[in-house]
Amino acid sequence: MGFLKRRNHSKVQSTSPSQTKETSSTNDLKTSLQDNIQNVKDSLGESSDIVIREIRIGKGGSVKAGIFYTDGLTDTPALQNFIMESLMLDIQGTELEEKLTAEQDVLTSLKDFAMTVGDINDVTNFDDLFTSLLSGDTILLVDGYSEGLVIGNRHWIERGVTEPMSQTVVRGPREGFSENLRVNTALVRRKLKDPSLWMESKIIGTRTKTNVAIMYINGVVNDKIVDEVRLRLDRIDIDGILESGNIEGFIEDSSYSPFPTIYNTERPDTVAAALLEGRIAILVDGTPFVLIVPALFVQFFQSPEDYYVHTGIGSLIRALRFIAFIIALLAPAFFIAITTFNQSMLPPALLISLTAQREGVPFPAFIEAVIMEITFEILREAGIRMPRTIGSAMSIVGAYVIGTAAVEAGIISAAMVIIVSITAISSFVSPTYNLAIAVRILRFGFMALAASFGLYGIAVGLVALTLHLCSLRSFGIPYMTPLAPFNVADQKDTLIVAPIWKMFTRPRLVNQKDQVRQQDPASAKPQPPQK
Amino acid sequence: MQNVKINPYQYLVLVIFFTVGTGILIVPSALAAEAKQDAWIAAIVGIGISMLVIWLFTTIALWFPHLTYIQINEKVFGKWIGKTVSVLFVIMATYYTSSLLYYSATFVTTNMMPNTPLVALHILMIGIVVMGIRLGLETIARSAEILIVVFVALFLILAVFISPQIKFENLQPVYEVGTKMIFQSSIYLVSSSSVNAIVLLMIFPVFINKVKQARKSFIIGHLIGGIFIFLLTFLGVSVLGAEDTARQIYPGYELAKRISVGDFVQRIEGLMGSLWFIALYFKTVLYFYASVLGITQILNLRDYRPLTLPLGMLAVILALVIYPNVVYQKVVEQSIEIFFSVFIGLFLPLVLAIVYAFRKNKFKQEPDSS
Numbered sequence: 018m019g020f021l022k023r024r025n026h027s028k029v030q031s032t033s034p035s036q037t038k039e040t041s042s043t044n045d046l047k048t049s050l051q052d053n054i055q056n057v058k059d060s061l062g063e064s065s066d067i068v069i070r071e072i073r074i075g076k077g078g079s080v081k082a083g084i085f086y087t088d089g090l091t092d093t094p095a096l097q098n099f100i101m102e103s104l105m106l107d108i109q110g111t112e113l114e115e116k117l118t119a120e121q122d123v124l125t126s127l128k129d130f131a132m133t134v135g136d137i138n139d140v141t142n143f144d145d146l147f148t149s150l151l152s153g154d155t156i157l158l159v160d161g162y163s164e165g166l167v168i169g170n171r172h173w174i175e176r177g178v179t180e181p182m183s184q185t186v187v188r189g190p191r192e193g194f195s196e197n198l199r200v201n202t203a204l205v206r207r208k209l210k211d212p213s214l215w216m217e218s219k220i221i222g223t224r225t226k227t228n229v230a231i232m233y234i235n236g237v238v239n240d241k242i243v244d245e246v247r248l249r250l251d252r253i254d255i256d257g258i259l260e261s262g263n264i265e266g267f268i269e270d271s272s273y274s275p276f277p278t279i280y281n282t283e284r285p286d287t288v289a290a291a292l293l294e295g296r297i298a299i300l301v302d303g304t305p306f307v308l309i310v311p312a313l314f315v316q317f318f319q320s321p322e323d324y325y326v327h328t329g330i331g332s333l334i335r336a337l338r339f340i341a342f343i344i345a346l347l348a349p350a351f352f353i354a355i356t357t358f359n360q361s362m363l364p365p366a367l368l369i370s371l372t373a374q375r376e377g378v379p380f381p382a383f384i385e386a387v388i389m390e391i392t393f394e395i396l397r398e399a400g401i402r403m404p405r406t407i408g409s410a411m412s413i414v415g416a417y418v419i420g421t422a423a424v425e426a427g428i429i430s431a432a433m434v435i436i437v438s439i440t441a442i443s444s445f446v447s448p449t450y451n452l453a454i455a456v457r458i459l460r461f462g463f464m465a466l467a468a469s470f471g472l473y474g475i476a477v478g479l480v481a482l483t484l485h486l487c488s489l490r491s492f493g494i495p496y497m498t499p500l501a502p503f504n505v506a507d508q509k510d511t512l513i514v515a516p517i518w519k520m521f522t523r524p525r526l527v528n529q530k531d532q533v534r535q536q537d538p539a540s541a542k543p544q545p546p547q548k
Numbered sequence: 549m550q551n552v553k554i555n556p557y558q559y560l561v562l563v564i565f566f567t568v569g570t571g572i573l574i575v576p577s578a579l580a581a582e583a584k585q586d587a588w589i590a591a592i593v594g595i596g597i598s599m600l601v602i603w604l605f606t607t608i609a610l611w612f613p614h615l616t617y618i619q620i621n622e623k624v625f626g627k628w629i630g631k632t633v634s635v636l637f638v639i640m641a642t643y644y645t646s647s648l649l650y651y652s653a654t655f656v657t658t659n660m661m662p663n664t665p666l667v668a669l670h671i672l673m674i675g676i677v678v679m680g681i682r683l684g685l686e687t688i689a690r691s692a693e694i695l696i697v698v699f700v701a702l703f704l705i706l707a708v709f710i711s712p713q714i715k716f717e718n719l720q721p722v723y724e725v726g727t728k729m730i731f732q733s734s735i736y737l738v739s740s741s742s743v744n745a746i747v748l749l750m751i752f753p754v755f756i757n758k759v760k761q762a763r764k765s766f767i768i769g770h771l772i773g774g775i776f777i778f779l780l781t782f783l784g785v786s787v788l789g790a791e792d793t794a795r796q797i798y799p800g801y802e803l804a805k806r807i808s809v810g811d812f813v814q815r816i817e818g819l820m821g822s823l824w825f826i827a828l829y830f831k832t833v834l835y836f837y838a839s840v841l842g843i844t845q846i847l848n849l850r851d852y853r854p855l856t857l858p859l860g861m862l863a864v865i866l867a868l869v870i871y872p873n874v875v876y877q878k879v880v881e882q883s884i885e886i887f888f889s890v891f892i893g894l895f896l897p898l899v900l901a902i903v904y905a906f907r908k909n910k911f912k913q914e915p916d917s918s
Contacts, residue, residue: 355818358660358661359660359818361815361818362815362816362818362819363815470661470664470668470669470672471660471661472660472818472819472821473656473660473661473669473672473821473825474672476821476822476825476826477672477673477675477676477825480676480691480695480825480826480829481675481676481679483691483694483695484676484679484680484683484687484688484691485683487683487687487688487690487691487694488683488684488687495690497690497694500693500694501689501690501691501693501694502555502557502558502690502693503557503693
C-alpha cells in the first residue's frame with residue numbers, strides 16, 4: 018500500500034522503545050486479551066459495526082487470540098480466506114502448530130509463517146490501534162502480548178474511475194480522479210513512471226484523520242515551495258477535513274481575494290502536466306479534487322486540451338477565453354456606462370433603437386441590470402441544486418419565460434436581456450470554475466462603478482483590479498507571472514499556445530533548477546527526412 | 549522596506565509613464581502656443597535638453613547608490629540644511645500630486661461628465677493611488693508592466709487611425725518662429741517631464757536590483773516617453789493645425805475624437821480616454837510615493853503606510869483649492885510652476901552637485917552607512 022503505510026509503520030516502531038519498558042500509560046496495549054477487548058469495547062461505545070472475534074489457536078487451543086475489524090471497511094472474504102482459515106484450519110497438524118505454545122514468541126511466528134497477506138505492521142498502543150481499525154485494517158491481538166498485528170486488508174464500496182464532471186475535453190484522456198486517495202495516487206503514478214516522483218503523506222484532522230499526500234518531482238520542483246507547503250499543512254490544526262476545499266482555505270495566500278491562488282482539478286493528466294512543470298500536487302482522501310500549487314493567473318485559462326490539439330486552434334481558443342473573461346466581467350458595466358453617460362460612443366442608428374426600446378422601461382439601466390443579473394444567478398443556483406432530471410429543463414424554460422415576459426411587460430429592455438445572456442454564456446467559457454466565481458463577484462462592483470462614474474469608473478476599477486492581481490502571490494510566486502514580472506520565454510504558454518516542440522523550458526520562477534524539458538529544441542522540430 | 553526591489557525593465561516602464569504622464573495630455577497645446585507649427589521641433593529640442601537633466605540626476609544618484617534623494621540631501625548638506633531642502637522637495641511632490649488630481653478630474657468633467665462634482669472624482673482617484681502605494685512599489689511596478697501594453701496598444705491605434713488625416717501643409721512653413729522661440733517654448737516640456745523626474749530619485753537606484761542597467765533604463769525610458777510626446781505633438785499640429793492645437797486644452801483627446809475610419813471606427817474617444825487615465829495615474833502614484841516616502845525619511849519613521857491615508861486626504865483638499873478654474877491652472881502651470889520646478893528640481897540638485905564636489909574627499913573616506 019505504498020509510502021503511506023510505511024510511514025505509519027515507522028511511526029509505530031519509533032515509539033516502541035519507550036513502550037517496551039512496560040510503562041503504566043493507559044494508552045499502551047495490555048498484556049491480557051480480555052482487558053484489551055474490554056478497552057476497545059468501552060472506547061468505541063460497543064458500536065455495532067465493530068466486529069470482535071475471539072479464537073483459540075495452536076496446539077489444543079492453548080493460545081487465545083482476538084480479531085478486530087470494522088464491518089464494511091474490511092475485505093471480509095480476504096479476512097476469511099487468508100487470516101481466519103490459515104490460523105484456524107491450515108496450521109492444524111503442521112510444524113507451526115507445535116511452535117504456537119505459550120512459551121514461544123507466538124506473534125513473530127504468526128507474522129512470519131501464518132499470515133498470508135502482504136501488508137502487516139505492529140501496533141503497541143490504542144491510538145494507533147483505533148486509527149488502523151477505523152481505517153479498515155484488521156487487528157490481531159494475542160493473549161499475553163502487549164502488542165498486536167495490523168493486517169492491511171481495507172476494502173470498501175466506492176465509485177470507480179469515471180469521466181470527470183468538470184473540465185471535460187473533446188480530445189484527451191477521459192479518466193478522472195475518484196474519492197480514494199490510493200486510486201488517485203495510482204492514476205498519477207501511471208502517467209509518471211519516474212523514480213523522482215516523490216510522495217509525502219500526512220494525516221490531518223484530529224477526528225477525521227484524513228490522509229493527505231503531497232506529490233512532486235524531486236529535482237524539478239522548487240524546494241523552497243515544498244518547504245512552504247509542508248509548513249502550511251503542518252500549521253493546520255482542526256478536527257475535520259472533509260474536502261480539499263478545507264485544506265485550500267487553510268493554506269491559500271489571501272482568503273479575502275476573490276481570485277483563487279490554488280488550482281484544483283479532477284484530471285490526472287492535468288496533475289501530471291503540472292508536476293512536470295515543477296508544481297506540487299496535494300491529494301486529499303475522500304475527494305476527487307486535487308490541489309495544485311503554486312497557481313498563477315494564466316493557469317486558470319489553460320485547459321489540458323490546449324496541448325493536445327493544433328497550435329492554431331489552441332491559441333485561438335486561449336485568446337477566446339481571455340475575451341470571454343473580459344465580457345463576463347465587463348459587459349453589463351459597459352452597457353450601463355454607455356447608455357447612461359457615454360451615449361456618443363454608439364452609432365446613431367443603434368442609439369435610436371436602444372432608446373426606443375428603453376422608452377417604456379421605468380428603471381435606470383443599473384437597476385435593470387441588477388434585476389436581470391440577480392434573476393440569472395437565482396436560476397443558475399436553482400439549476401444546480403434541483404433534481405437533475407428537471408434541472409436543465411427548468412432553467413431553460415425559466416430563463417426564457419422570465420426574459421421574454423419581462424421584456425413584453427416593459428420591465429426590462431430587450432437589449433439588457435441580450436447583454437445578460439452573453440455575460441452568462443461567457444462566464445461558462447472559463448475552463449476552471451473558481452475563476453468564474455471571481456468574475457461573478459466582481460461584476461457587480463463594476464456595474465456599480467459604471468452606474469456612478471461611467472467609463473471613467475470602469476477604468477478606475479480596472480486599475481484597482483490590476484493592482485490587486487499584481488499584489489497577490491501564490492506560495493511566493495507573483496500571481497501575474499509571466500505577464501508581470503514579464504518573462505519572454507514563458508509567453509509561449511500564456512496568451513498563445515506555442516507548438517509542443519517549442520515548449521522546451523519549464524515556467525521560470527515556478528521552477529528554479531532543471532529548466533530544460535527537452536535537450537535539443539532545434540532537433541525537436543518535425544521535419545521531412547533528410548537525404 | 550529596503551528589501552523591496554524592482555527590475556530595470558519595470559523601472560523603465562515607470563519612467564515612460566512618468567515622462568508621458570501629463571506630457572501627452574497638455575504639452576502639445578503648450579508647445580503649439582508659442583512655437584506654432586514648429587511645436588514638433590520644440591518637442592525634439594525639449595527632449596534633447598531633458599536627456600541632459602536626466603543625465604545629471606543619474607550621476608548624482610549614483611554617487612550614493614544606497615541612498616534616496618532625501619538621504620543624499622542630508623548627507624551632502626548636513627542635517628538641518630538637508631532637511632530643509634528635503635521639505636521643499638516633499639512640498640513639491642505633494643503639490644504636484646494634487647495638481648494631477650485636478651488634471652484628471654477636470655479632464656473627466658470637461659469631456660465626459662460635466663455634472664459630476666470634482667471632489668468625487670478626486671476621492672476616486674486618490675483611492676486607487678493610496679491603494680497602490682499601500683500595496684507597495686513592487687505591486688505598482690508590476691501593474692505598470694501590464695498597463696504599458698494597454699497604453700502602447702491604444703497609442704498605436706490612435707496614431708494609425710488618425711494618420712490618414714495628416715496634412716503636411718499644417719507644418720509649413722517649417723522653422724518660422726526661430727531658434728529662440730523654439731528653445732523658450734521647450735522649457736515647459738523640460739520642466740514638466742524631466743525636471744520633475746527628480747521625484748524618481750526616491751526609487752532610483754535604491755530600490756532597483758541592477759544599478760548599472762537601471763541608469764540605462766532611466767535614460768532610455770525617458771527617451772521613449774519623449775518620443776510619445778513628440779509623436780502626439782506632431783500629430784496634433786499636422787492634423788489639427790497649430791492654432792487649433794494651442795486653443796484646445798486637451799489636443800490629444802481632440803485627435804481621438806476626430807478618428808473616423810470607414811465611417812465605422814469613430815467616436816472611440818471614450819475608450820481612448822484610458823490612454824491618458826493610465827499615464828496620469830502612474831504619474832500621480834510616483835509623485836505621491838515620493839511625497840509619502842519623503843516625509844517618512846525626513847522624520848525617520850520605520851513604515852510609510854500609516855501616512856498614506858492622511859496624506860491622501862490632504863491631497864484631495866489641496867486639489868480642491870489650488871486652482872479655482874482651468875484657465876487659472878493653465879496660466880499657473882506655464883509660469884509659476886516652471887520656476888517652482890526648476891528651483892527644486894534643477895537648481896537645488898546643481899547646488900548639491902557643487903557642494904559634493906567640494907566635500908568629495910570626506911565622503912570617500914567614510915563608507916556608505918546604509
